[in-house]
Amino acid sequence: MIQGSISQVSGFVGNFDVQIHTPTDRYDEMFGFIIAAQPANQQSKTNAFSLTSSDKIYSLSEFKRFLDSGDRLSENNGTWRHIAFFFDLKGSSDISQFETLLSILDRLEIFHQVQPYIFTRDLKVASAGLEARYRYHRQRGVVFFKFDGPDPQIVQNERGCVIEFVEPLLGEKMELTPDWIVLDEILGPPIDLDPLLKMIPSAPAFAPYLQPESTRFNGAETPKAGVYAVGPARGVFDNESLKADIDAVMVSVLKTLPELSRITEREAAFVDKTKCAFCLTCIRLCPHGAIGFHSRPEVDPLSCKMCGICILECPMGAIQTRSNNADVLEVDSNLFSNGAKTGESGRIKLLVCSRSGLQAAGKINQTLLSDVEICALPCAGSLDPNSLLKFFLDGADGIIVAGCFKGNCASIYGSTLAEERVTQTSKTLKQAGIDPERLEFIYLAGNTPGRIVEAIARLKSRTDN
Ligand code: SF4
Ligand code: SF4
Known part of the structure; x- marks a missing residue:
């Protein structure tokens, strides 16, 4: 294990070149994958409670370390020790903090004459097994005070801390002088991911x-x-959630590994070096960080998701796919179990993202699509405005372009780019004296075919008049 800081990252999946600096050395290492998996940044709530640090006040993680470091709690000389935990007070607490608190209560079970108290607003039990563990500790004598009204106050003096509070059930003022107070923590990501990703020149x-x-x-x-x-x-x-994340990464890594040896067979965009003008637009725009610069722009086949955005945006027309099918995909008729035919010339053109709109179109009754020609795009971001104009010149009554909902586009901003191109083309249509409302962009998902049906109805009501 190297303990140091990353100073430079280059390359692509399967082949990342990572430079790591330690105070004394520099290491250049190759990695197939990079997984940021740091523990959370734990920030004490001492300030929020206006307390000064003392050996009577701990944060949850400090108290866990205190228990790990020895068994001072067993030196009780026959007297009871009282531990007051504050959870979800002075700011909302994270569910993992409640897990930590429960694991501390588990540990305290081995000590005799230790009485834990939990001062809380909202216990976070929405994770497997937490509710049962909470009930278990309650039944075995841990005292929970759940507050709806004013927070309990901690008064700190030279001898320790006094907790002043109104007992939530009885409504009576009470005081408790615990041996220790343990405060939950504010958790945050340990690092901002931006610097890591910005270190990779080809990252989007x-x-x-x-x-x-x-x-x-x-x-x-x-x-x-x-x-x-x-x-x-x-x-x-x-x-x-952490286990689910690890499983998700493992699935993705295991799925990618076999592809590493079959990169050349993979369909991907590539740059024709005889046409490239080195404007670097493609590197800036690829939403998948698939284009790097090694004396000239180059596409990493494994990272390329074939969205077609670079093909559309390259001012020199220098990017292509080996099968040249990134503009319009052949529509798979198997998707249309309702028998709808595609590829026939129709009054209305429906240009759909193959990831969402194509599935949605496949759920629509054939009669509603009788005069609709469906064209599938690899991503709405590969929509070519020229093809829209050409469709109108060829006699289309109207065109509907459908892209994934914002936030659910596999190419991050592919559908946003498509919407912008549709808006621009509508202006061109208006200048050319063509009703711009004959062109419409809609956002959808594979399970919202109704959006297409509504758009077709809107278009027909305009063109039929
Ligand atoms: S956008 Fe086209 S011309 Fe510009 S660098 Fe990329 S391939 Fe070359
Ligand atoms: S097709 Fe899409 S994913 Fe592939 S290089 Fe171009 S912009 Fe990137």
Whole structure:
């Protein structure tokens, strides 16, 4: 294990070149994958309670270390020791903090004459087994005070701390002078992922690094293929979520490994060096960080998701795919179990993202699609505005372009790019005297076919009049 800081990262999934600096040395290491998996940054709530540090006040993790360091609690000389835990007071607490608190209560079971008290607002039990563990400790004598009204106050003096509070059930003022007070902590990601990703020259510059809400990413994935962030490194802390993150990364890594040896067979964009003008637009725009610069722009086949965005945005037309099918995909008729035919010339063109719109179109009754021609795009971001104009010149009554909902686009901003191109093309249509409302962009998902049906109805009501 090397303990140091990362100073430079280059390369692609399967082949990351990482430079690590220690105070005395520099290491150049190759890694297939990069997983940010640091423990959470724990910040004490001492200030929030206006307390000064003392050997009577601990944070949860400090108290855990205190228990780990020896068994001072067993030196009780026949007297009871009282420990007051503060949880979810002075700011909301994380579920993993409650797990830590319960594991401390588990540890305290071995000591005699130790009485724990939990002062709390809201216990976080929404994780497997926590509710049962909480009930267990309550039944064995741990005292829980749950506050709806004013917070309990901790008064610190030279002899220790006094807790002043109104007992929530009895409504009576009470005081407790515990031997120790243990405060939960504010947790945060240990590092900002931005510096790590920004260190990789080919990492997407404009993309948010994590897509926790997107069904297209597994949550721990970043848009840079082969770079992951798990557990606290991305902001989730309870053990169940951490295990789910690790499983998700393992699935992704195991899926990628066999592909590493078959890169040349993989469909991917490539740059024609005879046409490239070195403007670097493609490197800046690739949402998957798949294009690097090694004396000229080069696409990493394994990282390329074939969204077609670079192909559309390259001002020199220098990027292609080996099968040249990134513009419009052949529509798989198996998707259309309702028997709808595609590829026939229709009054209305429906240009759909193959990841969402194609599935949605496959759920629509054939009669509603009788005069609709469906064209599938690898990603809405590969929509070519020229093809829209050409469709109108060829006699289309109207065009609907459908892209994934924002936040759920596999190419992060592919559908946003498509919407912008549709807006621009609508302006061109208006200048050319063509009703711009004959062109519409809609956001959808594979399970929202109704959005297409509504758009077709809107378009027909305009064109039929
Ligand atoms: S966008 Fe096209 S011209 Fe510009 S660097 Fe990339 S391949 Fe070359
Ligand atoms: S096709 Fe998409 S993923 Fe592939 S290099 Fe171009 S922009 Fe990147």
